[in-house]
Amino acid sequence: MGFSALRKMIPANRLTLGVELPLDTDWSPEGLKQAKKEGRPFGVPNMERHAEFARLVDRLGFKSMWIRDVPFFDPHRFGDAAQLFDPFAYLGYLAAITHDVILATGAIVLPLRHPYHVAKAAATVDQLSGGRFVMGIATGDRPVEFPIFGVDADQKGAILREHVELIKEAWNKDHMLFDNQLDLLPKPVQPEIPIVMAGRGTQTLEWIVQHLDGWFNYPRGVASTELQIEEWEKVHEKLGITERKPYISAYHLDLHEHPYHPAKPFKFGATIGRNELIRHLKRLEEIGVNHIALHFRHSQRPIPEVLHELAEYVLPEFNHTGND
Template sequence: MQALSQLCQGGFSIGVELPLDNDWSPAGQNARLRDGRPHGVPDLRQHAKLARQVDSLGFRALWVRDVPLYDPQFGDAAQVFEAFSYLGYLAGITERILLGTAAVVLPLRQPWLTLKAAVSIDQLSGGRLLLGVASGDRPVEYPVFGADFDNRGEAFRAQVELLRSGGAGQLPDGVQLLPAPAQQRLPLLVAGLAQQTPAWAGEHLDGWLAYPGTPDDHRRRCALWRDVAGSKPYVSFIHLDLLDGPQAPLRRHRFGAAVGREGLIAELHAMRAAGVDHVGLHLRRNQRPLQETLEELGEYVLPCFHH
């Protein structure tokens, strides 16, 4: 699992969660209304340029969410593109950055096609895939896909077993699923607990994608994860609004904070001390232009943690 080792290289790393649009900021909301986009649907015109910038600056991972259907009641279409299709595109326009799903909703997908899509992305990217998996939390999607919401935990376990085995022993004689993954084994990270017990998740998955929180929240959660999973990676996210003044004090908001870069560095140090191995930055609330914000993060923040 070379991608998992790369994620944790140096003991702590920083990535970015897509979409790369600050459409939840006041200026972004004005642009959305001007363009006639519904709330939660980002502007993707700069996504390729910004993804290349994130890669060249040395961020460790790009994370995409799997939101099959846009439901206005949830108010979030994520990065809009289908997750595996988008990762294939990103694999072609980036060079070093890891490509993660946070996370693929397994019960809504045909298991063998999920496995084929995942190993295809891993091969096309040269072994850069981090496969985050989930059981899903949007009941409206399940009837559309002919899936049972109440039994999604059982379906999740069955798909994890298939992904873990690569389908070995489950195909007719002489039949193969191609291609083989570039990594010896696909790294599987669970989002939340996916209707499972912590003990099951710790035994069968390779990492935890934990919900955003404060360093104190992560200290408690990480202690639980370490108890059931040992040293397997603990990953989380911050909804970041990087303020213009480097010393601007931290003001917490839901799932993150508005803060200058000095306060962000202190917050990331606190998260690392709490046991977090990787943080993905979610920038949809960010009020400054993203290209400018990414450059500042690359120049001043990444060098404090990436060696």
């Protein structure tokens, strides 16, 4: 990984913590009431304080901010509009208002976008952020979107592989494209922007390990996550790759005000006190998870309050430096 943004995000091959945007509480009971009062459909976040919260995440020392790529809001089947804003336009804005936090996508739906547009947008974000960009990619999981974009969903895996190859070629600083007749600018600040697969993307783990820089997997229980990591490590061994690439996941967090509140699980996360959260995260670190993006839409407490508590008590237990 060299001195890439991925190395800065995970400097010591141990667990570090970031956040997943939007920083809203719209899935909590109070948030649902507020959304109804404002006339916002379920899954559409309140973005009024997004810039304030993004600056706070950066200032408090979280390692990353992850945003998603949701072209169309589908209220009937998915009910989740992510952070509303186009990911690349929003990343350019976030690059201007933050200084240290790594900016990441989780993930760009690569088959629905032209690879050269993606290459140019990604390199632009990398330039504007000073080399702080990690690009998560995926094939997409919303069937309604593929015919809208004129893409054959049955071919999305092959399209993703082709697009990755074209994007990397476009980032190459050593030669131009199309028989050295044209070039795509700007080039990234990093030697190459790290690319992380979100989910499996209809690919084999062998292909992911050989061609990409990490794996962002869906939240699971500790035992299921450990099995995933064991499979990930076996593929590295099979391919003769000695430095295992990062394993990244997320956690939907409703941080209880009582530090010792036991975990009350819900899908992808739990209502949990900070000390029990630390214990859970330590267990994930022990089995080989390298980075967790914390998701707050279920939170029953205000976002700034939760971020400050995490920064004071939880981040010091993680977010290691390369010298640890």
